[in-house]
Amino acid sequence: MKPSSIFASVLALASAASAQCGGGSPHATVTGGNGWYHANNGGQNLYQGSDYRHAIQTALDSIGWGQRVAVHASGSIGAGTISISSGKIFEGCGTIDTGFRNGRGAIESINTSDVQIPYLRMTGNPYFGLRFSGTRNLYLGQVTMNLWGGLGIRFDRDGAHNYNVRMDSITVTGAGSHAVEVWNIDGLRIGQVYARDVGESGLLVQNSQNVDIDLVEGHNVAAGNGYATLRFANRNGRNPNGNYNTNVWVNRVVSRGGGRGIFCVSESGAAVIKHVDLENNGNNAVLIENCYNLSIRGGRVYGGGEVRVAARSEFPNNRDLWITMEVNNNSVRESPCGQNVNWNIWGNAGMNVC
Template identity: 45%
Template sequence: MATAAATTAIALLTTAGALTAPAKATAATSAPAAACGEGSYQAEAVLNGNTWTARRGSTTVYTGTDLRSAVQAAVNSLTAGRTTKERVVVRGSGTMSAGSRISLPSYTTLDVCGTINVTGSGSGDQAPIYSRGTRDVEVQHLNVTGTPLYGVFMRNVQNVILGQIDMRLSRGLGIRIDNRGDTSQWTRNVRIDNVYVSGASSHAVETYGVDGITIGTVTARNVGESGLLLNQTINATVTKVDAENAGTGTGYAAFRMANRNGRVGSGYPTNIRVGEVIARGGGRGVFCVSESGGATIDRVTISNTGNNSVLIENCYNVNLAAQSGSVTGGGEIRLAARSEFPNNRDITIQNLTVTNSAIRESPCGENTSFPNNRLINSSQSIC
């Protein structure tokens, strides 16, 4: 991905007719990521007063008052049939309906320097940022408020990058990336750098049917369901999930794996790697269910969850707190099983300081272990 991104950046800088934003007076000696709107681009949508203008070079492709129409016109003005990314920069904030979408075709980079406020209601898979059956799509910056069905919706895609994403919502699901249009094909090669979601009525980030995803940080605040939910996803690396009040009053979790997540072929080699999960309040802290596994979570800090701090149910090859962790208050750490799936197998719960809680295994799993846990005012019932 890094090589592809670098190649794209070079291509953008050398593309004939590419536009360049004005340089700042003082350049930073080293910046981890470009500020929104900096660098070369092929088209832009700019708000001046109440009027949006979309341009490709010297050609104006839209003038009017509608954010969505302006951005879509700028996107549609990019080179037809292109095989390298071209970039659209949006400068300004505006409103669009929850029943509409900005659709990104293949080889498109979008940088939104402003806020998209979503109003009203809609149905289906509408989202301010939408892409389906595409490849090489990138969203560098995005701020969304309001009531979307989804903030970002991507289906059956390849080579996707989501950079700095901020969603302060009052409804909906933050980011959904899946393969549910054609489940015979995985969605592949996804990168999410940093996403903040508050107020969603569903999950902050959800995947289904993804092979190969790298996630930096997911920060979830007061979302109705999970902070990060991985369904039937393999080869995933996550640096951090930081959730506060995710799934309050529900069985959802700060970090949830479900629907054979981590299952490669018929086995569960370690392929889901999570650096850190932080869960404060909410429903559960970590939840693995429905024949998922192949997961190592290095560090956990879980406190005062309303439901189980940790629930491992019909999962295989899960290593919780491989490095360190703490569970304070809230519900117990529970290993459980439903009769319709094979029992837990190869589960390790270790290196935890458990305070005012409990560890309980029922029924007994196969090859479960609980080494190096320190219990403070907490009970343990294991096999």
Template identity: 45%
Template sequence: MRSGVASSARRRRLAAVAAGALTAAMLATVATTAGATEPRAGADRSARAAQEAQKGQAAPAAAACGEGSYQAEAVKSGSTWTARRGGGTVYTGGSMRDAMQAAIGSLTPNRSYKERVVVRGSGSISAGTRVSLPSNTAIDVCGTIDVTGSGSGDQAPIYSRGTTNVEVGHLTVTGRPLYGIFMRNVSNVVLGRIDMRLSGGLGIRIDNHGDRSSRSRNIRIDDVYVSGTSNHGVETYGVDGLTIGTVTARDVGYSGLLLNDTINATVGKVDADNTATGTGYAAFRMANRNGRIGGGYPTNIRVGEVIARGGGRGVFCVSESGGAVIDRVTLTNTGNNAILIENCYNVTIASQGGTVSGGGEVRLAARSEFPGNRDITLQNLTLSNTSLRESPCGTNITYRNLTLNNTSRNTC
């Protein structure tokens, strides 16, 4: 009889635990829905993300900067930086960069698991130096890095090369860096909340140009605000497996988001004001065989929404890129083409709807050095006070459910 009572009690306790877990999951879902959903990172997180999507569950909301456990820290008090690991001090002095690097250097050598550094305080770092993140390192910068002076090459306040399992939870950068974040030949990278209000340089670049036979893989970027660059806001080159939540670009010199030779990418939103003014770049640009897998262009680049106001081009696909679907577009008074599709293959624009208002024309074009456009669909678009032109003619070009208000059309 006692064993039956005990079993019943155990069942009640398990039910209570399960109910608590369900309540916590529901609260996490509400919190995440109110903010930005976190995409995947790495093969293991990719599988979890797919499972969560199938169940209709959201990933947990991101923690505030500096919350949670960490193994080392760099803290500013007055004008002095101190780096600590446990109860030991590994650096004291006036350099933010040296304190950050010392804290990173104090982590467990040759570790096979991720350890975390928290930076508390604001300071300056020279454009000619970098803070290097080795493999299995996470960093949270709870303050602002102001980049001063000049430099050359691939210097960046946050830098990582030939590494895996690297995470930047929070980062705020001002000044004129060569790059705000520079990563080369990396895998399993997470960039969380990134804020770059710059006066030049390039925001984030992730590429594989140390060894172009091997792509950078499994890159997740949650939320980026970038302004004032003289170059691109966010750029990838040679990446396989990219998940981006939102890129917000303001007064960026070149593209807000540029994907080069990148495959298997999902982007939630690109929101651009005054991006690429006076240039051939665009709020969102795909180039250099972006989306090409093997010799073909299966759909593997998926973009939820592109918003462009003013600036240069809105959406630009060029140089044998494709395999892309953009669900929604809102393109207003762009200074150059609202949409330019040039030598691209299997591209659908506005699968769910969109508007083009004023600005440059919507154009399907081609250069002679590449095969012409093929399998392009423009649909569910309202075009107002602009023009739609296809020249030269492509192959299997579809125009469906277009509304033209004070808009000329010259298509094949």
């Protein structure tokens, strides 16, 4: 059954954000530019000086639950980190330039609830642009990252679980690693992820359940490596009781060039992908490897690397796969044979299946 009610609380949070970045009456603001910044709350001057990161953090620290900070100024936080605590709304209306801080995010929210980032524009080379773990009812709205390295959005592998996360529209260009890497979320709703010229995955989802994604689109993503525009890994979709009843839904995946288009691996599955549009992927257009209860229900593959069902010996073999799509100027291969693998392929593809 497709998830819906689990997102009610985070949808309500999103509606509290203003319709335009910085619009209305934010409780605190950061203004200025050209190396001189002002933090203000309700007419009270909190900070003025040359430290852009400190101005932002001071404004954030001055607000309470359900209150909003609008950062109108653009500037650089260098290798610093901005921390957002529970119940706060952060709007990055200017452009926040970032530096590299090993193992840390340029903006972080750890072990928090009801944090919102309705708007954000980021540039630079962060280790992680945004870093999260242990969140509940997190909302990310319109996020644009024009990077020249680093990883865009990261939910930590070893941190506490996250519950009810919503992302509206995420655009990441130039990341050296993944555009968006997700670990450990129960209740994830994504509108769109757009990834361009990204070194590894466009969207990588791991050990998460109750996932609903509208669109993942990648252009020149994961060139020359084993990642993909959309990748499921590390038991993604497996329910707490160990079964693989469907709980991951993807409406559409578009991939052009780069490396793999879609990759399901390492005991993941429980997923439906309704439509694919894949062209000239430099590695496998689709690779399914040790996955369970996965269906691709329509769309097209043109050129690129083969459509492949494969398996590693250290995991149980593939089972319960349904692959329906048009494949042209490519080939389709199943090796080794999986259990209950169902092919419905048309087009001029060469077929070597069980």
